[in-house]
Structure formats: structure tokens, C-alpha cells
Amino acid sequence: MQVGAQILCTVLLLKPGTWTRNLARILRKVFLEKFSLVGMKHIDLTPKDVKALLSSEAKQDPAALEAHSSYLTSGSSLVLCLQRQNAVKKLLDLLGPEDPKEAQAANQFFWRAQYGHSLIHNGFYGSTSYWVAVRDVKLFFPEGLCVAGHPSLDGQEICTVAPDPTACLEIDKQYRLVKREARRQLNLPGPEQSQTLECSQLSVLCQATCLILPEASLWKVSPPPYLVLLERLIGQGFLVTGARLTTMDKPRACFISAVLSATDREAPVMCSQLLKGTCLIIAAQRDNAVVCFDALLSSDHCQKQAVSDCMKQLLYPKTEKQAEELLCVLFDSLTSDSSYQIEIQDP
Template sequence: MKGLMNELAEQGLLRDIRSSLPCKVELDLTLCFHTMPYTESLLQGIGGNLNMLPTSGNLAEDIFSKRNYASNPETEQVVILTLTGRDTMLNAGDFLRQILRPPIKKQHPDPGESNTRFELLGLKWLPRLSQSQSKEITPFEVADIPWQRSIDQLASTPALICALRGINAFVCLAERLKVLTSVVGKLSSSHGKLHSVMSLTPEMAIRQAALFFTDKDFVADPVNRPTLKYIPPPSRSYRTEGGEARRGQTESVFSYMLFGPQLLCTVLLIKPSAWAHNLAKILRKLDLEKFHVVGMKHISLTAERALELLSPEVKQDPETLQDHCSYLTSGPLIVLCLQRQNAVKKLLDLLGPEDPKKARSCDQFLWRAQYGISSVQNGFYSSLSYLTAVRDMRNFFPEGLCCAQSPILEEEEIFNMKLDPLVSLEFCQQRKIVKHEIRRQLSFLSSEPTLTQGLSLLNVLCQSTCLIFTAPMLLGSEHPPYIELLDQLISKEFVVTGVRLTRLDQTQAHLVSELLGFSDSAKCSLLMDDPCLVIAAQRDNAVTCFDSLLDSISWQKPVVQDCMQYLLYPETEKQAEALLCCFFDSLSLDSIYQIKPQAS
């Protein structure tokens, strides 16, 4: 060990350790190395035997008939890199270090420039590869002229097999190899030998990994895994036969390579003044980015709840803190729970920096750049990490989510919604609807009325309606038709004043059917069990002229016509008011109606 330390010192590799020591303290062995007795468990804990290979039955043969391997470049990918040749082995350590820790030449990399940090999951060193291993590793096809020559070379020289993980790993590793060597899985014109070969596809990666590694051989490196804050912790508690709770590594790299990352949920808040006229546009953007809405409602925040959403930087300045709290509590917000792969990080990337000016300087198409006005009125809040998303889901959706139950949600004690907590005959009787007066004063200098506290005139034309988008409109196609219909309604001057994604049981479905005056069991069945989106909206003659508005929209947008039968709505103002009291306990401040407790 002393000789090894001296050799490292001669190469200048201990300079940082020496510089951190006081002048009179000598460099000691214990500062450079930690030794301990050999045990099998210790060897396994640091990555296992570097040249022991798995048995032939490591993975079931039927997995290789699978056609859809995990290949989403936005998420982590596992790639296998093979370094071969005796000359390459001499510099393999430095070569691998440059892949894992490339020198940072620019403080701000150019757009599109690869900045992926790779995580080294496992290493295997072999004196030579077998013929079958060489056939899996070679980048050439059987019909290619160099194929046999590459097999012979791989089977006659040492090989270092590296398992690497990173975002968009296949593209980023190929780019990095181009910088480091002129040979990227091809025969070099100068040497005629393979130096580095990477798996080119997810299927090749899992076939190669199965030859050299088992799940136990992979050792995660949290320090070099920047995505860790956006995904569930890989370490989970489980029960042993004796009932004792222990911590165990449940992450399977092979399962991940086969099936990809799990569906995750995150929370998006659309802040006051940003949603009444833009809700359909925002929902369309979410749909195009493959987010699935599993929770949605309008809420009013208390000062306490608003504080939970603010970052530590905002809380440091009392004046800024007050501005944020005042804005968040100034009116209703829309809160959505969104589900997709890589949900937390993807949504944060779409929103951009919290200051809209910075967002516009980065990319004018970032959502805060489009909808934000200032660092306070920036349009959106999104969960900053996986753990924050779990907290937000528990806070905002205690009644549950409208999605299929998954193990990961069950583990976080976030459950599927079974029924609507507001819809019941008893609750309907406890609420009443009150129409507000719009106060206007006529100006003698202008024909336009101005809002004031003067002469009171009741706007008799303005009506509120309650629209129920049933499951076929939410889930019926690749792009849900309800978004297009909602966008058309908003373009017809409808103002959204309330929204809820909910699920009704049989009793609740029958109650709503009675309020709508339906005797058709088919329409009642549309309301049962599956999610439905309930929207309160207002405009002039919203109830009495709604049929003619729908006819106009159908004529302009034939794509909407096929799904009209799945939209349920009231035909009279009395039905509309009953539905609003049934589904909502409050509406936005813009609404001509307000829902109040029934006087006892």
C-alpha cells in the first residue's frame, strides 16, 4: 500500500490531499486508503467480482422477443460501452474518466450541446471475449465484410465492459466518443482495430448487459445521478417474514431497461388571472406533451398554504414574500395533477425560470415566458421534486385521483377516487345560489357604461351553466375532444368560473340524472364509475342559447360533432342552478353566481 501511495504521489494524483493538510502534518496511508478484511458480502457491496459472469439463465429467453424497449430520450437510459485491445487497456482508466468527468470548457454551454453526466453502474474486465459474446458486441452485421475480422479481434484481446446511465445516453455517449476517439464502433483506417464499441439501441444494450451483469452487479452512484430528486427513491422499506421492517434496494436496472420508467405524478397550479381565458390552451399544451390529467379543480389558497409553495429565496425578503402571498390569495387558482413518465422534471423544463424575463431570454416558447407578467405574476407553480409532488398531491387532492391505482401511489398513500365528496342530496340542500348584481353608472359624456358603485342595473342576459364532459370525451382518442370543444366555447365568450375532475358512484349518478331530467339509462351510465369533467361557465344566454351555440361549433369544427352526445348540460336556468349547487361549494370571483350556505 505504501508503494502504491508513492506511485500515485509521483504522478501528482495526491496533490489535492496534500494541499488540504496543515504544513506540519505528513501524508498518511489512512488519508488515501481504507483497508478491511475480505468478505463475499463486501465484494458484492462494491460491485462484485470484476470478471465473474452471470449464468446463461440470467434473463428469460422470452424477453428478447419483446419489441418495445424503453427508449424515451427524455428519461434515463442504460448503455453498454466496451473498450478493447491491449493498447486501449493501458489508457482505459483515463479514457473512462473523460467520459464520466469531461472537462468543462464553457460556463454556459451552447444550446443543444451535450451536458449529460453519466453514472457508472458496473464494470467487468475479461482477458478475452467468447465467440458468442463477440457476436453480440460487434457493431457490424453478418453480411458486412469486416464482421469476421471484428469477431476475431474481440475474441483475442482484453475487454473492459462498462454499464453507463444518463439522460439520452445513446446520443450523448456517441457524441462524447466522437470527441475522444476517431473510432466509434467502426474500424479505424489507421489501425484496423476496434477500440471502443457502444450499444447502439436499447435492445442491443439489454442483450449485451445480460451477457455480463446481473442486477446485483449494478451499484448506483447517487452523487452522479442528477435526476434522483425527480424520481421515487430507489431504496424502499419492506417486511421480512418475521415482520421486521428493513431497508432494501428494490431498483432493478434490467426491469427499467425492459419496461422504462414508471408513470409519475406532479402538481401544476395555474395562478389567479392566468386561467379563466387560457385554460383550454394550457390543457392542449399539456396534451401535446403527453401529460394525462388525473386531478383538476379550482381552489382558494390560505396564507398558510401559499407559504408552503414559495421557495426559500422568496421567503428571505419580507416585501417580496408579502407580494407573492397577496397575489396567490387574491383569487381562485386551478390545481392539476398530471401523470406521465418523467412528469416532475418535464413540467419544470416546460415552465422555465420563475422570472418571465429570464424565461423569455432562454426561450420565448417557455410557458412562463408566454403567460407570465412578472416574477410574482408568473402564471404557474409546479412541484420542484418528487417528494414535493407527493406533498402537493396529499395537500390538494385528499379525496384521491382519477387514475388507475399503481404500486407507487399506494406506497405514498395516494389513492384512487371512488366517489365525489361534494355530490349528495343532503349537501345540495345545504347550499343555495345567489345571483350578484352588476353595478353600472351611465356616463352622459359617453355611450359606454362604466363599472362603479352607483346606479344598480341587473344584467338579465348573463347566465351561468354547468357542463359535464363524460369519460368518452376525456379518454376517447389520442387528443381528447373535450379540449377542442372547451376552446371553442371560450372563443364564443364563455368565461370559466369553476372546474372539477371527479368520479361519481351509482347513487350520485342517479342524483345528477334526476337534476338534468334524464330518464335515459344510457346517459346515466355515462356518469358512473369513470371520470367526468364538470365546468361552470357563463356568458349572455349561456343556458337558453346553448343548443344553437353547439350547432354553430359543430358546423365550424366537424371533429367535435361526433362527441356531442357525450356532453351533458342543463336546458333551463333552474337545472343549471341545481347542478352548480350539486357540484360546487364555491365559484370564482368573476361569476355572476355565488354559492352560499342555506339559511337554517
């Protein structure tokens, strides 16, 4: 592992059941430890991915390999690429021992002590060395990171400032948003398990929405003010069903601006806003998520100023049609616990 005051990247993977209702709290921990977020996406791990992440000891134990694989492929994970001085060692120091019981005994503030339940369901994976971090970045972010070039990245042939290939201008003509016919029971520990319902039990009022936070609302201060907005959304019953950090190209920015702008004059201003840098895109659902979004966020008479400030920068749909258009142009899939899925349309 490299030492010294070097700006490095590392990968933090939030395992199934850990993040959809805890995303704001976990990101707050990340920023308080002076990490920069340079990559984010939700993924469904394959058995091959799982094997790449496990220690040699776990891979040599067939029972442990099966248990890890069964859990990690049972639901969606969120993978983050983090950057700071000595990022790899710092993250490992924060996570603590892989066994949450050992972590709790050593320090109750270890992240695995707070979010883990067992050696299998331990909340997080973190790159275990500099070279493993390089491998992990290339595995999970082959399209590149949302950060300017840096010698430590250029030297390892890691792409930077790359447009997100998932968000393609033509994708809305190929995909549609549909409610799931059946819900898959996730192999999750603790209270998250009871949150998976059959589709027939889901409220007919459930709606999916898409929130876009442009560069101006992301990095002015640390921790960034949008965390208060995310905390409020989750507190209001929103379930995060997708997340990604991306840089917009002009065709996508123009398309989104055309969808969301109320007047022709608004579109160029919005397009310029989207092109200024990195955007954080969140998919979420709850009853009346689209039609009552403004009312849901303003219902608390003690609304924090940070939420009001963030709302001025936030871009979001006002109709279900707009929401579907944005989701289908910015995501190719939603998380496994979403009530909706994105499907390829018949030609």
C-alpha cells in the first residue's frame, strides 16, 4: 500500500439492504472524512463480480463463497469511487474489521459496526490495497470518473471526465417504464427484509420520479447541502431506486431542458446549467412522488434553509410523463427493490 500525502482513489461498495434508506447518512460520513465523490452508480453484481471482490480465504471455502454470492446477487448495490489523500488506508480504517461483531467490540463508530449484521451481511466492501483499488475502479467504472485528470489516475490508465454511456439520447425511444408484475424477495438481514412486498400490495398511488442536482448544488461546501434534501426525502418515505454521478453532453442536456422547461426561454438557461460540470441523478419512489413533490418537501413548517437553497437548483419532473422520459434517458435499469422497471420496447 502506498504511503505519504498522495491523492488516491478507492472504491466503496454499499451492499444490498444497506443504502436505499440510508444513503444520505452514509454520504454525510463520507464527506465528513474529507473524501471527494468522483464516481457513483447502482449495480447488480454477477457471481463473477462477487468472486473478484472476495478474499482468497473466502473463495477457497465453498460454503462461504456460496453465502457471499447468494447475498450479494440478491439485490442492488451502490458503488462509489472516492478520492482523497491516502484514500485506501483511510477508508479501511473507517470500515473496521470485516466481522461486524469484532468491529462493535473494537469501536462502535466503525461503519461496519453501525450497518453490519454478520460476516456475510457486513454492510460494505472497501478496496484492500492500492492495486486492488485500481482494479476495482477499472471494473466498476470502465467509462471513466467524474474528475479532472491526475497523475495517479493517468499513470494507471483510468479515464477521467468521461460522459456516461448509460445516459444516451436515443434511449427514450427504446425503453419504457413499467410496474413490476412480481416482487423478488431479497436475501436481506434485519428490518429491510420486511420492506419487500408483493406487487398486489403496493399502493396504486406509487409513482417513480427522477431528480437532477447540477454541479452548482453539489460541491460548494462540505458536507454538501443536498444531503439535507436527501435526508428529508427519505424521511418523507421516498425509497431511492437509482443513483449515478455523470457529466452531461450537449445533446442530453438539450433533451432534458426541452422536457422540463415551461417556456422556450427557460430551456437554454437550464441546458447551460447542466453543462457546467458533474450532475448527481437520483431515482426515487413513493405515493404521489411526482404530483405532490413540492407539497411533500414544504409540509414541514421548520424546513431547513439548506433544503430551500437546494430546491432552487434542483431539476425534477412535474408530470408522470416527464418522469418517465427522464428515467428512461438517464437510467438503463432501476434497483431490484423498485416497484418499477425499465424495459425495452417492442419494435
